Amino acid sequence: MANRIFVGAHYGLKDWIxxxxxxVYMALYTLAAWGVLLTQRPLGHETxxxxxxxxxxxxxxxxxxxxxxxxxxxGVRDIWMDYVKPTGLRLALHALTVLVLAGxxxxxxxxxxxx
Numbered sequence: 001m002a003n004r005i006f007v008g009a010h011y012g013l014k015d016w017i018x019x020x021x022x023x024v025y026m027a028l029y030t031l032a033a034w035g036v037l038l039t040q041r042p043l044g045h046e047t048x049x050x051x052x053x054x055x056x057x058x059x060x061x062x063x064x065x066x067x068x069x070x071x072x073x074x075g076v077r078d079i080w081m082d083y084v085k086p087t088g089l090r091l092a093l094h095a096l097t098v099l100v101l102a103g104x105x106x107x108x109x110x111x112x113x114x115x
Contacts (some may be wrong), residue, residue, distance in 0.1 A: 015078075022071040
C-alpha cells in the first residue's frame with residue numbers, strides 16, 4: 001500500500017483537467033491539419049512553405065507541440081512516481097524528462113520560425 005499524503009479532496013484534479021484540455025486541443029488541431037492536408041495536397045516544399053507562412057498556422061502548431069509535451073510530461077512523471085522507488089533515481093529521471101521535453105520545444109520553435 002502506498003504511503004501518500006493526501007492534501008485535500010482535489011488531489012490530482014489539476015493534472016487530470018490539464019490532460020483533458022491538452023488532449024482536446026490536440027484532437028482539434030489534428031482534425032484541422034487533416035482538413036488542410038486534404039484540401040491543399042502539399043506535395044512540394046513550396047506548398048508546405050505557403051501553409052506555414054501564415055503566423056496563425058505557426059502559432060497553432062507551436063501550441064500543439066507545447067500541449068503534446070505537457071501532456072507527455074504529466075504521463076511520464078506519473079510513471080516515474082508510481083514505478084521508480086529510489087528517490088535519487090526518480091529525481092534524475094524527472095530532470096532528464098524535463099530537459100528532453102524542453103529541448104524538443106526549442107527545436108520545434110527553431111523549425112517553425114526558421115529564417
